[in-house]
Amino acid sequence: MNSADSRASIEELHSSSKRIVVVGGGLAGSLEGLFLAKRLGSSYEIRIYEKREDPRLHEGDSGRSINLALSTRGLTALDKVGLSEEVSSQGVPMYGRGIHHSNGQFEIQPYGLSKKGEFLTSISRHVLNCILLNACERAGVNLCFKKACSSIDLANNILYFEESESLALNSSFESTEQDIPWEFDNVSSKFIESEIQRTSDVSFNVNMVKADVIVGADGVFSRVRQILENCTKAKFNYSQVYLPTCYKELTINPTASGSYAMYPNCLHIWPRGRFMLIALPNSDGSFTCTLFMDEDGYAVSFKNIETNEQLLNLFSTYFKDVIPLIPDLLNQYFHSPLSFLLYTQCEPYHFKNNIVLIGDAAHAIVPFYGQGCNLAFEDCRILDELIELHCGKWFDVLQHFSQSRKSNADVIARLALENYLEMAQKTSSRLFLLRKRIQITFSEWFPNTFPSLYRLVSFTNVPYRDAVSLVEKGNSALRKYLICSLCVTTLASFYWIKCLWRTN
Ligand SMILES: Cc1cc2nc3c(=O)[nH]c(=O)nc-3n(C[C@H](O)[C@H](O)[C@H](O)COP(=O)(O)OP(=O)(O)OC[C@H]3O[C@@H](n4cnc5c(N)ncnc54)[C@H](O)[C@@H]3O)c2cc1C
Structure with missing residues (x-):
């Protein structure tokens, strides 16, 4: 960092304009930024800091689950910011579960009330994120990419961001070493200047930003949440549980004529007891399949699928009809990373009158009810309603938010766990x-x-x-x-x- 940058950083700290910083520009962060810009844009500067590169500069995201199912809660929140139609037009409606029984039979179990035409919308995560970021930009939100929040001075509301060229789209910031202490009880400007001096010697820059309100929307391994965990004054509870079930993603490509290889308007499930395969349609004619299975400990588990023969044996025994749909099955399977599932709970979701956690940062749930993103979008809608209700009195807003969201998130976390049993076993x-x-x-x-x-x-x-x-x-x-x-x-x-x- 050169001296001009250092001066700019210090000016930022002393700037008198009010500012809300959203940490994380994923699904929850970008929707929250948009809500804030629409409601408070005239009195606050709204900034989103995202550790990855701008996803709009890339074709697609090869990270966690390529598509997801949006339901009424998610669409209601999107409707409030005028985006539900645009999002729906990019998605594929799913009217029910398409069950592939072990005996080869296929049947559709409708989701909702037939006369009301209820359905889920399968949408690409990448497309959804891009729509939200574009809308943020139009609404005047300042977007800062490749900036990872590393620390927060809780006493002075100063956030520290690291910038690194090596932070690729899906790189895991969690594994990088932290040079900066979690929490500073009192930061003098002398300390800040020495900090700027210190970091100018290393390969990344540290930016400091003062914020009146901080929204932690930085996902399941939230840095903002970790900072609260480490602050004794926050009286913060946190727990996380890894499931024995893991997953791998596979793709069923469109047919030679460009059409869907299976019926597109349902969520396909191959329920097989302790494990299952599901497939969600994409708007380009393909399907994203997810194989959920125990990592270890059972005859049918990821650990026991190490050779081509074992994989073909698994598919010909349990998912025979899928083999012709994925001609490069072996290649796809062995190149697809094994991903883990975990759920987290914490309490409270806020700290004093200026920090709040939303989305997976507050409550990551397992994906079996298709509600994680819907819950996160609902967080944004409810937070917006509470800002209106309490006329911007942040302490009341955040306390009310914590209380009402925690009990609801705990309920859907439990239902999501139970739904695995329903999807994998009971549907057959x-x-x-x-x-x-x-x-x-x-x-x-x-x-x-x-x-x-x-x-x-x-x-x-x-x-x-x-x-x-x-x-x-x-x-x-x-x-x-x-x-x-x-x-x-x-x-x-x-x-x-x-x-x-x-x-x-
Ligand atoms: C296999 C699978 C399938 C799923 N299917 C569905 C579904 O069908 N329907 C549904 O509703 N939900 C589904 N979910 C859940 C859904 O993906 C999440 O609930 C949703 O992505 C949460 O959004 P988020 O913005 O809170 O977190 P994320 O999407 O994880 O976004 C967090 C963002 O913060 C950024 N970030 C992280 N750390 C920092 C930092 N230190 N500084 C700055 N930025 C940072 C990250 O780069 C990321 O962009 C599924 C999840 C999985 C794993």
Whole structure:
């Protein structure tokens, strides 16, 4: 860093204009930046710092899950910033689960109420991120790429960013060593100047930025969250759990004529008990498949698929119909990285009146309910509503946000874990299918009395917590109804037998 840059950095620190800094320009960060620009753009400068390069400069993202399923919560938030139509036009509707049974049969289980035309939208993560970043730019958000937040001076609200040419699109910043202490209780300008001097000797630059409010939207391994964890004054709780299940992604390319190789308007599932394959359609005619399986410990696990023969054996035994759809299966499988799944919980989501965590930084959940991004987008909508409700009194806004979001995020985290069982095992059970059909029929006839949980989660904005209690109420009403019907039928039968006996 030269002396002009140092001066610029110090000027930034003493600048009097109010500023909100969003750390992380992924899905939650870019939507949050947009919400903030629309609501507070006239009184705050809104800045997003993203550690990767600008994704709009690249064709696509080869990182974690290429596409994702958006449902009502996500689309409602996008609608509030005027983007739902643009996003929907880039996605592919999925009206149900397309189940590939072990015996080769294929059937579609509809998701929602047929008359309401409820569906999920499969969309490319990269396209979604680009749409959001473009909208941010149009709304006047300042976007800073290749800047990774490394530390925060919590006492003075100063963020430290590292810039490195080597930070490629998907590189993991988490593994780089940190030279800067997590927290400074009191930073004098002398210290800041010496810090600038110190960092001018190394290969990366450190930028310092003062912010009135900091939004941590930096994903599951959030640096902002780690900083709060290390601050004793924050009284911050955090836990993370890795699942034994891991995943690999594969692609089913379009046919020679450019059309889809399978029916496109559903989420394909090959449920096989402890493991499963799923496929989501992309708008270019391809499908992104995800193979979920234990890493180790079972006969069918990633550890036991090391040779071509083992892989072909796995697919010909369990996913026979997929083999002709992926001619380069061997190559794809052995080049696809093995990714891990984890969920995290923390509390509270805020610190004092100036730091808040949203999206995966606050609550990463497993992907089996397709709700992680929807939950993150809902965070942005709720935060916006609370800013309006509390007229920008940040302490009230952030405290209210923490309280209301934590309980809901915990509920969907649990449901997402449970849904793995439903997707991998139950969707192939005849009894489950019968129950599901009865449930759908009841919720079509009496949507208010017997709501379906999947419907409430995926096709409404009812808070997750309330969705669960509504369904519990419905189930207990259904149980009472069944018991009453049984009693009435039994009594009627007795009466009828008695009458018959008397007449004889
Ligand atoms: C296999 C899989 C499938 C999924 N499918 C679905 C689905 O179908 N539907 C759904 O709703 N959700 C799904 N999810 C969940 C969804 O991907 C996440 O919930 C969502 O991406 C969260 O967005 P985010 O912005 O909080 O985090 P991220 O998308 O991880 O973005 C965080 C951003 O912060 C940046 N960053 C990190 N550290 C720093 C730093 N120190 N400084 C600056 N920037 C930083 C990162 O580069 C990144 O751009 C799935 C997840 C997985 C793993």
